[in-house]
Amino acid sequence: MPRPLPLLEPVATAAECCPPLAAAPLSATDAAELATRMKALADPARLRALSILLASEGQEACTCDLTGPLGLGQPTVTHHLRKLLQAGLVTAERRGVWTYYRAEPDALRALADVLTTARRGRR
Numbered sequence: 001m002p003r004p005l006p007l008l009e010p011v012a013t014a015a016e017c018c019p020p021l022a023a024a025p026l027s028a029t030d031a032a033e034l035a036t037r038m039k040a041l042a043d044p045a046r047l048r049a050l051s052i053l054l055a056s057e058g059q060e061a062c063t064c065d066l067t068g069p070l071g072l073g074q075p076t077v078t079h080h081l082r083k084l085l086q087a088g089l090v091t092a093e094r095r096g097v098w099t100y101y102r103a104e105p106d107a108l109r110a111l112a113d114v115l116t117t118a119r120r121g122r123r
Contacts, residue, residue: 020116037111040087045070046080053090053103060102062095 018030026034041047052069053061066077081101084090089108090101 018114020114022116034111034114037087037089037107040083040089043080043083045072045076046084049077049080049101050084050089050103053101058102059105060100062098062100064098 018026018034041050048070049066052066053059056065063074063077063081066072066081067074070077070080072080078099081090081092081099085092085101088104089111090103093100093102
């Protein structure tokens with residue numbers, strides 16, 4: 001019988017990455033964190049997987065629910081979801097033999113906030 005895969009913890013500060021780009025130059029640490037999240041999203045399969053999660057009831061889906069719509073095998077879907085998990089953009093929960101992934105709206109909102117062009121104190 002195969003061993004269950006370990007679940008990775010998401011990035012601890014996923015919902016609080018960095019100040020908006022227009023507010024101040026990014027520090028090297030903030031730039032590295034932001035790049036990790038953006039790299040995770042910079043793949044068509046991951047964007048589609050995230051879109052499916054966000055459009056699903058409860059903003060979650062089982063790995064098995066994503067293989068058909070993505071046209072990818074289970075190991076490949078798991079790889080892509082793991083990248084999103086490592087970036088803190090989704091969470092994972094093991095239920096029996098399946099892993100369910102849930103979008104992290106606060107992390108996505110924080111990412112969008114970083115990309116805003118509005119400066120603090122100005123509209």
